[in-house]
Amino acid sequence: AIRSGTRRPLKSISDMIRGKTGRFRQNLLGKRVDYSGRSVIVVGPELSLHECGLPKDMGLELFKPHMISELIARGYAQTPRSAKLLIEDKDPIVYKVLEYVVQDHPVLLNRAPTLHRLGVQAFQPVLVDGKALRIHPLVCAAFNADFDGDQMAVHVPLSLAAQMEARMLMLSSHNILHPANGKPLALPSQDMVLGAYYLTRKRLGAKGEGKSFSSFEEVMLANENKSVDINTIINVRHRGVWYKDTTVGRVIVNNILPEEMDYIDDLIDKKRLSKLVNETYLIAGNKKTVIFLDKLKNLGFDAATKAGLSIAISDILIPDKKHKIIDAAQKEVDDIQDKFKRHVLTDGERYNKVIDIWTHATSNVAATMMNGMESSDQGFNPVYMMADSGARGSQDQIKQLAGMRGLMAKPKKSMTGGKGEIIESPITSNFKEGLSVQEYFISTHGARKGLADTALKTADAGYLTRRLVDVAQDVVISETDCGTINGILADDLKEGEDIIEPLSERILGRTILEDFIEDGKVLIKAGTMIRDDEGTMISDSNIESIQIRSVLTCESLRGVCAKCYGWNPSNHKLVDLGTAVGIQAAQSIGEPGTQLTLRTFHIGGTATRIIEQSEMQTRRAGVIKYSDNLESADAKDESGILVTRCMVRHSKISIIDKDGQKTTEYNVPYGANLNVEDGEKVEAGTILFQWDPYTDVILARQTGLVELKDFIENETYQVEAVEGGKKQMVIVESKDRNLSPHVEIIDKKGTILAGGTILPVSANLVVRRGDKVVRGQTLVKIPRAIGKTRDITGGLPRVTELFEARKPSDPxxxxxxxxxxxxxxxxxxxxxxxxxxxxxxxxxxxxxxxxxxxxxxxxxxxxxxxxxxxSISPADILSILGPKKVREYLVNEIQEVYRLQGVKIDDKHIEVIVRQMMQKVSIDEVGDSQFLPQDRINRANFFETNEKLQSMVVITDSGDSELEEEILVEKQEYLEINKALKADGKKSAKSRKSKPATFNPLLMGITQASLNTESFISAASFQETTRVLTDASTSGKTDYLQGLKENVAVGRLIPAGSGSPHLKNILVSDPELASNEEKTPAEKKSEKEVV
Known part of the structure; x- marks a missing residue:
C-alpha cells in the first residue's frame, strides 16, 4: 500500500470495498435497523409459548410513534410535541395507552450469534415491570440462551406486511420443530424434565398401593386428600379400559394430554418426552401441541418444586467393588508389562492393550456405580434421577464424581490416534475421594484443552457456515415437479455391520420414485411422499433398498423442485414454492458445527476411546453364502489351534432367508478366522468370524519355504528383544531407498511360489528364513494405530476437508x-x-x-x-466410479462425523450442498455448440444447449439457397426452404445432423463453487472482491439478479419466500363484490326473493 508522509498506509478504493468492514459486508449485506433495543434476559415461566415480557420503559421508547398518534387520537394531547412530553414525563395515562398499542403488535427477539433461522423469532409482547426482557423457558433451546447474563435484541416490525409475516411465519409457537431434522425443538428441559420423571416413577410400598379408581378425577381427589402418594402404584379405568400397575403421577401427566392421544404408561425421561411431543404434533396438530407444551411446562415446574429434589455429598455413592475392579485391572497391566519385558509383545501392542484394559475397567466401575445408584432408595437417588431423566449431568460426569476419572489425554496439538496420546496411568480417584497431587496435575491439561479449543474452534465453525451459505444461497424451490425419472438408492446406513439409521428413518419425508409392489399389489404409488405409515410398511417388507427422488438428481433449470426435495422438516408438509432451502441447508449443517466444537469442554478432557470390535455375530437366522471371491485356508494360529483363515480382501458373507432372499451381508476382514462354512444353517447370534482389531497380518499364500529378500540388519530391520532364544525382527525405514524388504515363499528348488508383499515400516516378522510354512499361516504382524480418541477437533477439519473436496493428506x-x-x-x-x-x-x-x-x-x-x-480422494472416486458414487461418498462421510457427536441432520440438507459442489461441468468435445473446450458451464445450461442442438441441422452444401455452409439451422426451417427450392426446380441444400457437445463432471469445493457462481455481485461479496470485480468488468459480465445475495446487495426484495416470483401477479379481490358486479339488477332481485 502507498504510505502517507506520516508512514500511515493510505486506504485505497479496494480496501474500502473488501473485507468484513468493507462496503459489501458492512453496508450492503448487513444494515442496522431503527426501532430496536437490547436488554438482559430472565426466565418467564408464567408466559405462554407465544409471549415475551417487554419492559414498560422499553415499550414506550420502541412504540413512541404509535403512542404519539394514539395519544392525539384519544385527545390526551393536541400536538405531537405535547404527546412527546407526556411520554417523557411518564404520565400514568401513557401506560394505559401503551397496553392498547402493543396489543396484537408482535415484536422480534434475536440473540447473537444467530446460527440458524430460529435465532430470530416473533412474540406477542406482555408489558412487565423492571428492565429485563422475559423469555419463555421452552424457546431457550432454539436461541441457545441461558440466564447467566445473556442479552437479547428487540426489533419492531412496522409495516403491515412485516407484522403479518412475523405473526404467520415467525411466531415462536409456529416453530416448534427443528429445521435440521424435523424433531421437536421446543422441548421441556432441566427442571421440567425432572418433574415429569419424578411424577412417572414407581415406588413400591407407598401409601394406598393397589387401590383401583374408576376415573382420573377420582385419582386426583384421592391424591388431594392424601390417601395416595404421587408415586403409588394403582389401577385406573380410562375410556372403558383398565390400566393396571400405573401410578398416580402418570394419571396426572395423562390428564394434560390432548384427547386424541392414548394413555401413556411409561417412565418419562427426556427421550420419551421428545417422542411424545413428536407424536402429539403428528396426531393432534400444531395448535394443540403448543397448548400441551405449556401445560407440560407448568406441570414439570410444579412437580419438581414439590418433589424438592436436592443433592448432597452423601447421595454420591461410590461402588464397593471399585477397588476390586481397579486391582484386577492393575494385575492385568502388570502381566502385560511382564510380557513386554520378556519380549513377547512389542511396545505398540503393549500400549494398546494397557489403554484397552483401563478403558474397560473405567466403564466397569461406571456400570457398577450406576447400578448401585439405581438400586439405592428404589432409584429415587437424586443424583441418579437427574442423570437418568436427562435433566442435567451424564453418566460420564457422575463417573468422575463417584467412580474414577479414568484416562486423560496428553498435551498435544493434534489428535491422530497414534501411540502415546493418552497417558497410560489413569486417574483412579474420583472427585468425592479427592485427587492426589500427580492426578491433579494430569487433570489440569484436559481442563485447559477444553477451554482453548472452545475459543479457537468457534471461529472456524462460523467461517464454515459462511461458506456454506454462500455456496447454497440461490437454491430456492422453483417448481412443484421437474418430472425427472432419476433418483438415488436409499438403504440402511451401516457402520461396519451395525445398522445406525434404518431405511425407514432415512426415507421419511422423501418422495418415492417407483411404485412399491409387494406380492403383485401396488402398496405405495410412485410420487407419494413417505410418512410414518409408508415407512413402517417398507421396513416390514424384506427389501434392503428403495429408489427415492433427491435434489442430487433434480432437473430443474434453476433451484430445485418440491418433489425432489420432499417435505419441509420444520412442518412435515411438502415444501412450499419459493422456500430458500439452500440457506436452510447451510444453517442446519453450520449450526451444530459450532455446538460440536464446544463439546470437549464439558467432559473436562477425559479421553474416551472407541472399544474395538473383534467378532461378528449374525442378527438373523438363515443359510450362509460366501461371496464368489472368498478364499480360505486351514492353518494353525500362534497357540497351535487349527483355524480357517480368510485369504482375500473385500470378501463378504451373506445370510439367505427361507425365501432365498439375501437379508444381510457382512464384510470379512483379511486374516479373520471363519467359524462357519458355505451353505451352513445358522441361528441368530452365531459368531461368524473373529479377528484381532489391533494388528494387521500378512498370511502365507502358498505352502513352502520362507525366503527373505533385502533383509539387512540395522539397515532395513532391527532385532528387538530376545525371547526364549527367538529374536523379533522389526522393519525400520531404510536410508537406501532401493531396498525393499519382502517375504517370498519358494519350493526346495528355489522357484518362487508366491511373490512377496513389501513390508511397511514397524512390521514384525513372525517367521525366519528357511522356515516351512503352510498356506494361511501368519508371516508378518503389523501393529495398527487405533483407539482414536473421539473429539470433534478431528471432526470440524474433516467436515471442511470434505466440503472443500480437498485431497486427503496421504491419499x-x-x-x-x-x-x-x-x-x-x-x-x-x-x-x-x-x-x-x-x-x-x-x-x-x-x-x-x-x-x-x-x-x-x-x-x-x-x-x-x-x-x-x-483414505480415498473424492476426485479419484469421481473420475473412476462416477458422479453417483462421489455424491453418496460425500453425504455418508459428512453424516459420519456428525453422527459420532450424536447430532442428527436430515440427509437432504447435505445433498443440497453436494448438488452445488457438482453443478458445473467441463466441456470435453465441443460438437456444434458455441462452447469452448475446458469451459466450465452450469450443468443445466449444458443440457439445455444440447437439447436445442437436437432440433437443428448443419448445412454441408447450400445448393441454390441463401444459406451459408457450416451454420446451424432449425430443422423445420431447413425443410421448408428445401420444399420451396424443390417447387422452383432449384438445387436443394444438403445437411448433416448436429453433433452434441460432451462433458466431464466437475467436483468443486464450496469456496471455489461460490466464487464460480453466475452472479458477480454474490461472488464479490464473498471473497477476493477485487479479483472478482476485475474479472467481471474485463469480460463485461451481466448480473441478472437471480440469487438472494445480489438482490439484498442492491436493495430489492429477495426472490424467495413472500418475494417469490410466482407470487408477483396475485390480485386480491373480495369474492362477494366480484360476483355482484357481474349480475344484472333483475338477477339480484330474483335472488333476494329466493332467500
Whole structure:
C-alpha cells in the first residue's frame, strides 16, 4: 500500500470495498435497523409459548410513534410535541395507552450469534415491570440462551406486511420443530424434565398401593386428600379400559394430554418426552401441541418444586467393588508389562492393550456405580434421577464424581490416534475421594484443552457456515415437479455391520420414485411422499433398498423442485414454492458445527476411546453364502489351534432367508478366522468370524519355504528383544531407498511360489528364513494405530476437508480398472503395481516408499479398490466410479462425523450442498455448440444447449439457397426452404445432423463453487472482491439478479419466500363484490326473493 508522509498506509478504493468492514459486508449485506433495543434476559415461566415480557420503559421508547398518534387520537394531547412530553414525563395515562398499542403488535427477539433461522423469532409482547426482557423457558433451546447474563435484541416490525409475516411465519409457537431434522425443538428441559420423571416413577410400598379408581378425577381427589402418594402404584379405568400397575403421577401427566392421544404408561425421561411431543404434533396438530407444551411446562415446574429434589455429598455413592475392579485391572497391566519385558509383545501392542484394559475397567466401575445408584432408595437417588431423566449431568460426569476419572489425554496439538496420546496411568480417584497431587496435575491439561479449543474452534465453525451459505444461497424451490425419472438408492446406513439409521428413518419425508409392489399389489404409488405409515410398511417388507427422488438428481433449470426435495422438516408438509432451502441447508449443517466444537469442554478432557470390535455375530437366522471371491485356508494360529483363515480382501458373507432372499451381508476382514462354512444353517447370534482389531497380518499364500529378500540388519530391520532364544525382527525405514524388504515363499528348488508383499515400516516378522510354512499361516504382524480418541477437533477439519473436496493428506492409490494385480519392479523404494484388465489393458501405479500395500499378487480387484493404505480422494472416486458414487461418498462421510457427536441432520440438507459442489461441468468435445473446450458451464445450461442442438441441422452444401455452409439451422426451417427450392426446380441444400457437445463432471469445493457462481455481485461479496470485480468488468459480465445475495446487495426484495416470483401477479379481490358486479339488477332481485 502507498504510505502517507506520516508512514500511515493510505486506504485505497479496494480496501474500502473488501473485507468484513468493507462496503459489501458492512453496508450492503448487513444494515442496522431503527426501532430496536437490547436488554438482559430472565426466565418467564408464567408466559405462554407465544409471549415475551417487554419492559414498560422499553415499550414506550420502541412504540413512541404509535403512542404519539394514539395519544392525539384519544385527545390526551393536541400536538405531537405535547404527546412527546407526556411520554417523557411518564404520565400514568401513557401506560394505559401503551397496553392498547402493543396489543396484537408482535415484536422480534434475536440473540447473537444467530446460527440458524430460529435465532430470530416473533412474540406477542406482555408489558412487565423492571428492565429485563422475559423469555419463555421452552424457546431457550432454539436461541441457545441461558440466564447467566445473556442479552437479547428487540426489533419492531412496522409495516403491515412485516407484522403479518412475523405473526404467520415467525411466531415462536409456529416453530416448534427443528429445521435440521424435523424433531421437536421446543422441548421441556432441566427442571421440567425432572418433574415429569419424578411424577412417572414407581415406588413400591407407598401409601394406598393397589387401590383401583374408576376415573382420573377420582385419582386426583384421592391424591388431594392424601390417601395416595404421587408415586403409588394403582389401577385406573380410562375410556372403558383398565390400566393396571400405573401410578398416580402418570394419571396426572395423562390428564394434560390432548384427547386424541392414548394413555401413556411409561417412565418419562427426556427421550420419551421428545417422542411424545413428536407424536402429539403428528396426531393432534400444531395448535394443540403448543397448548400441551405449556401445560407440560407448568406441570414439570410444579412437580419438581414439590418433589424438592436436592443433592448432597452423601447421595454420591461410590461402588464397593471399585477397588476390586481397579486391582484386577492393575494385575492385568502388570502381566502385560511382564510380557513386554520378556519380549513377547512389542511396545505398540503393549500400549494398546494397557489403554484397552483401563478403558474397560473405567466403564466397569461406571456400570457398577450406576447400578448401585439405581438400586439405592428404589432409584429415587437424586443424583441418579437427574442423570437418568436427562435433566442435567451424564453418566460420564457422575463417573468422575463417584467412580474414577479414568484416562486423560496428553498435551498435544493434534489428535491422530497414534501411540502415546493418552497417558497410560489413569486417574483412579474420583472427585468425592479427592485427587492426589500427580492426578491433579494430569487433570489440569484436559481442563485447559477444553477451554482453548472452545475459543479457537468457534471461529472456524462460523467461517464454515459462511461458506456454506454462500455456496447454497440461490437454491430456492422453483417448481412443484421437474418430472425427472432419476433418483438415488436409499438403504440402511451401516457402520461396519451395525445398522445406525434404518431405511425407514432415512426415507421419511422423501418422495418415492417407483411404485412399491409387494406380492403383485401396488402398496405405495410412485410420487407419494413417505410418512410414518409408508415407512413402517417398507421396513416390514424384506427389501434392503428403495429408489427415492433427491435434489442430487433434480432437473430443474434453476433451484430445485418440491418433489425432489420432499417435505419441509420444520412442518412435515411438502415444501412450499419459493422456500430458500439452500440457506436452510447451510444453517442446519453450520449450526451444530459450532455446538460440536464446544463439546470437549464439558467432559473436562477425559479421553474416551472407541472399544474395538473383534467378532461378528449374525442378527438373523438363515443359510450362509460366501461371496464368489472368498478364499480360505486351514492353518494353525500362534497357540497351535487349527483355524480357517480368510485369504482375500473385500470378501463378504451373506445370510439367505427361507425365501432365498439375501437379508444381510457382512464384510470379512483379511486374516479373520471363519467359524462357519458355505451353505451352513445358522441361528441368530452365531459368531461368524473373529479377528484381532489391533494388528494387521500378512498370511502365507502358498505352502513352502520362507525366503527373505533385502533383509539387512540395522539397515532395513532391527532385532528387538530376545525371547526364549527367538529374536523379533522389526522393519525400520531404510536410508537406501532401493531396498525393499519382502517375504517370498519358494519350493526346495528355489522357484518362487508366491511373490512377496513389501513390508511397511514397524512390521514384525513372525517367521525366519528357511522356515516351512503352510498356506494361511501368519508371516508378518503389523501393529495398527487405533483407539482414536473421539473429539470433534478431528471432526470440524474433516467436515471442511470434505466440503472443500480437498485431497486427503496421504491419499490412497486407487485402481482405475477391474483386473488382476501383478507386482512390477522397485526403483528407489517406489513400488510399481500393474493391473491387467480383461481386454489386455494394463495400468501402472507407483506406490510411495514405506506405504503398506494392501493387495497381493494375483488378487482380482474392481475399479475403485485402493492398492495401499490411506483414505480415498473424492476426485479419484469421481473420475473412476462416477458422479453417483462421489455424491453418496460425500453425504455418508459428512453424516459420519456428525453422527459420532450424536447430532442428527436430515440427509437432504447435505445433498443440497453436494448438488452445488457438482453443478458445473467441463466441456470435453465441443460438437456444434458455441462452447469452448475446458469451459466450465452450469450443468443445466449444458443440457439445455444440447437439447436445442437436437432440433437443428448443419448445412454441408447450400445448393441454390441463401444459406451459408457450416451454420446451424432449425430443422423445420431447413425443410421448408428445401420444399420451396424443390417447387422452383432449384438445387436443394444438403445437411448433416448436429453433433452434441460432451462433458466431464466437475467436483468443486464450496469456496471455489461460490466464487464460480453466475452472479458477480454474490461472488464479490464473498471473497477476493477485487479479483472478482476485475474479472467481471474485463469480460463485461451481466448480473441478472437471480440469487438472494445480489438482490439484498442492491436493495430489492429477495426472490424467495413472500418475494417469490410466482407470487408477483396475485390480485386480491373480495369474492362477494366480484360476483355482484357481474349480475344484472333483475338477477339480484330474483335472488333476494329466493332467500
Amino acid at each position: 490412497a492409490v486407487v485402481s482405475e480398472i477391474d483386473g488382476i494385480v501383478k507386482f512390477g519392479e522397485t526403483k528407489r523404494g517406489v513400488r510399481k503395481i500393474l493391473v491387467e484388465g480383461v481386454d489386455e489393458t494394463v495400468r501402472k501405479y507407483s506406490i510411495p516408499y514405506g506405504k503398506h500395500v494392501v493387495v497381493h499378487e494375483g488378487d482380482k480387484i474392481t475399479a475403485g479398490t485402493s492398492l495401499c493404505e490411506g
